[in-house]
Amino acid sequence: MKSRLSYDDVAWAKSDEVEESWIEFILYEGIYEEIERFLAGNYHTRQRADFKLFRMGGFNATFLMTFTDTHTSGAILRFPIPGVAMFPEEKVRNEVSIMQFITEKTRDTMPIPIPAISRWGERAESPSKLGPFIIMDYIDHAGSMSAALETPGSQQERPELSPDISVTKLKYLYRELATIIFSQSTISANRIGSLKQTGRSEWEVAYRPLSLSMNEIVRIGTLPRSELPNTTYDKASLYFEALAELHISHLKYQRNDAIDSADDCQRKFVSRFLFRKIIRDPELRDKWLSPRHNNGPFPVWCDDFRPENVLIDKDERVVGVVDWEFTYTAPVEFSHAPPWWLLLEKPEYWDKGLDDWCTEYERRLPIFLEAMRDCEEDVFRTRNERLGESQRLSSRMRDSWESGDFWIMYAARNNFAFDAIYWKKIDQRFFGPTENAGDDNICDVWKERLDLLEPEEKEIMEKYVDLKLKETETRPLSWDPDQYTLEYIARMNQASDSDA
Incomplete structure (x- = not known):
């Protein structure tokens, strides 16, 4: 049985095909030169020195223009990549707003070095109507915080914290990161969602909280975008319930690679229904x-905040924080959980398994919490205030890890990681021990939980188990990208037909 919900390989291949074709398209000489002229037109009084495709990131293509004068070292033009960014206009709009909001709200307290935006626009x-874009200042840097934390010269495909890093260096780097997290946690709004500027220094939570997971379950989980939440929330419990419903919908709709047997399908439905119960039941929720x-x-x-998106200078000091897409106001419990990225690698991808990840994480967590406490002390010392234990983010993070709340937050936010987490880290805390709790037979625990399901939940499970087993190989791919991506796919197909 699958330890976690795999990506739909057919959808993933489609996403990669569109991305690769689009990259080839923008590198055609005519398009490339048009992009250069467009960016230069926003800096027409300056003498440019160089222009290049700077970076192909997880969601964006980034172009860099440098100048001969010293006013700024350069300018960035960034486009979401079709086939990868499934909500490009919404993503860009939200990112611009949150970057401006954070810059304004932290400027006089704990400023976060975010690139200044000179212009942004729709497709x-x-x-060439490539897509929505952001033009911003380039921040000169020596590397990323992730590179400083990894083994020097590491050629690993996925990042991993260097096992040989000294405690002194680790605490210093964690301290730089803790300052950003602490600053970010001090600004808030009265609803959960994405922000819109309504006036000078006036902001409103006007849009749904567009999350990284929402993008991914549409891209490689074949969930129709119509099934996603489309509102803001005034209560954390309502948002958590929406996330629980999203886990259930994702399992219903993903065609390929979601299950490997009837038992596996039932186990995944049971865990999702029980997770929803933990949120809906007031007695369980109060825990x-x-x-x-x-x-x-x-x-x-x-x-998407992680060391890879934190830029540092040659002295390993933070000079910039980039990639603010999928940023929104969220339940405080998200901020109270310690960061998953202390080891750089996510728990569900750890080569030696979840238990080993936890062992290594617990070695590093005290160092990070100590760095966070130093940050807190510095902040409140400058304000001439005494910091109570209940005011410390470090204390809340320690409590979240020790209580297991960390895993509820992680499972709620990460659809594809849910199955790697729920049975080992959440179930027994709320529903008690089971006979099948050992590593060898943990896949059978769900059978002992069937009596906890509501009759209608059992009916839904039976319906979808039969349906999914029948249709895994027969249901056509239901991939639901944005309109621009669909238009670009049609353009690709027309080009292929012409070549033929």
Whole structure:
């Protein structure tokens, strides 16, 4: 049985095909030169020195233009990549707003070095209608924080914390990261969602919280975009319930690679129904969601914040933080959980398994919490205030890990990791021990939980188990990208027909 919900390989291949074709398209000489002219036109009074495709990231293509003067070292033009960014216009709009919001709200307290935006626009305004775009200052840097934390010269495909890094260096680098997290946690709004500027220094939570997981379950989980949440939330419990429903919908709709047997399918439905029960049942919910936090305020949260997106200079000091897509105001419990990225690698991808990840994580967590406490002390010392234990983010993070709340937050946010987490880290805390709790037979625990399901949940499970087993190899791929990606696919097909 699958330890985690795999990606739909057919959808993933389709996403890769569109991405690779689009990259070839933009590198055609005519398009490339048009992009260069477009970016230069925003800096027409300056003498440019160089222009190049700077980076192909997880979601964006980034072009860099440098100049001969010293006003700024350069300018960045960034486009979401079709086939990868499934909500390009929404993603860009949200990212611009949150970058401006964070810059404004932290400027006089703990400023986060975010690139200054000179212009952004929709697809219709872009060269060759490539897509929505952001033009921003380039931040000169020596590397990323992730590279500083990895083994020097590492050629590993996925990042991993260097096992030989000294405690002194690790605490220093964690301290740099802790400052960003602490600053971000101090700004909040009265609803959960994405922000819109409504006036000078006036902001409103006007849009749904577009998350990284929402993008991915549409891209490689074949969930129709119509099944996604489309509202803001004034209570954390309502948002958590929406996330639980999203886990159930994802399992229903993903065609390929979601299950490998009837037992596997039932096990996955049972875990998702029980997770929803943990959120819906007031007695169970009170074990991890404090009523005083349910109504907010809701701090800023970035799904994709990690050391890779933190830029450092040659002295390993933070000079920039980039890639703020999928950032929104969220339940405070998200911020109270310690960062998953202390080891750089996610728990569900750890080569030696979840238990070993936890062992290694617990070795590093005290160092990070000590760095966070130093950050807190420095902040409140400058304000001439005494910091109570209940005010410390470091204390809340320690409590989240020790109680297991960390895993609820992680499972809620990460659809594809849910099955690697639920049975080992969440189930027994709320529903008690089982006979099949050992590593060898943990896949059978779900059979002991069937009596906890509601009759209608059992009916849904039976219906979808039969349906999914029958249709795994027969149902056509239901891939639901944005309109621009669909138009680009049609353009690709027309070109292929012409070549033939």
